[in-house]
Amino acid sequence: MRSDLSTRRKLSALGIFGILSVSFLLLGGGSGCTSALATAAWILKGPNVPAEFNGLRKKKVAVVCSASTQSVYAYPSVAKDLARAVARQLQRNVKDIHLIPAEQVEEWMDTHQWNEYPEIGKALGAELLVAVDINDFRLYKGQTVYQGRADLTIRVFDCSTGEVVFERRPPEILYPPNHVVSTAEVREADFRRDFVRVLADHIGRYFYPHDPRTLFAADAAAMY
Numbered sequence: 001m002r003s004d005l006s007t008r009r010k011l012s013a014l015g016i017f018g019i020l021s022v023s024f025l026l027l028g029g030g031s032g033c034t035s036a037l038a039t040a041a042w043i044l045k046g047p048n049v050p051a052e053f054n055g056l057r058k059k060k061v062a063v064v065c066s067a068s069t070q071s072v073y074a075y076p077s078v079a080k081d082l083a084r085a086v087a088r089q090l091q092r093n094v095k096d097i098h099l100i101p102a103e104q105v106e107e108w109m110d111t112h113q114w115n116e117y118p119e120i121g122k123a124l125g126a127e128l129l130v131a132v133d134i135n136d137f138r139l140y141k142g143q144t145v146y147q148g149r150a151d152l153t154i155r156v157f158d159c160s161t162g163e164v165v166f167e168r169r170p171p172e173i174l175y176p177p178n179h180v181v182s183t184a185e186v187r188e189a190d191f192r193r194d195f196v197r198v199l200a201d202h203i204g205r206y207f208y209p210h211d212p213r214t215l216f217a218a219d220a221a222a223m224y
Contacts, residue, residue, distance in 0.1 A: 048209040053156060053166040056207050060098040062105050062126040063087045067134040078137055080106055081196050089204030100124050121159035129157045132203060139192055145180035148195035154203055173202055
């Protein structure tokens, strides 16, 4: 019995050593040792990257978006569409989050005057408010081709104090990242919907663990 147990332990150790060895060889000798070990750990533990901000759990949260005048003029519904898409991402992926329905947020914003984001959250009884400023939003790279471009600022406010507890301004987001899409192949409304979904995915990833490999599928997903 002890001999069998010892053998199994040795085989298990050899299996792990084999993974480390393959990673080491693929990443290139001594200079890649650290990367090889990280890759092996990724294989053994799984691909999820932790959330940068995990404070939305067990909180009552409102999501709002505001777009620049130019973006609103070109795409009047973009702020509401993105707010709803972000709320869906958070609802699906943040454990025990309590989201205020998007319709309730929109109705309050449409019927009240406000100056600062925390006012919205406080009026709706939210503890935290996720605010996305759409600084720039475009769908076209040329007259006959699409390539979405967006510049965003993402903040989380503590509604009781008005303080910003989390803030990021990611690099400009392109969709698809490595090619364009002919306007003859897809309707503008469909392309806009897909681009908004991609933006919501980028935003949501700050708030829950995620698999970074899915970002690499974005280009392929846009092959209409």
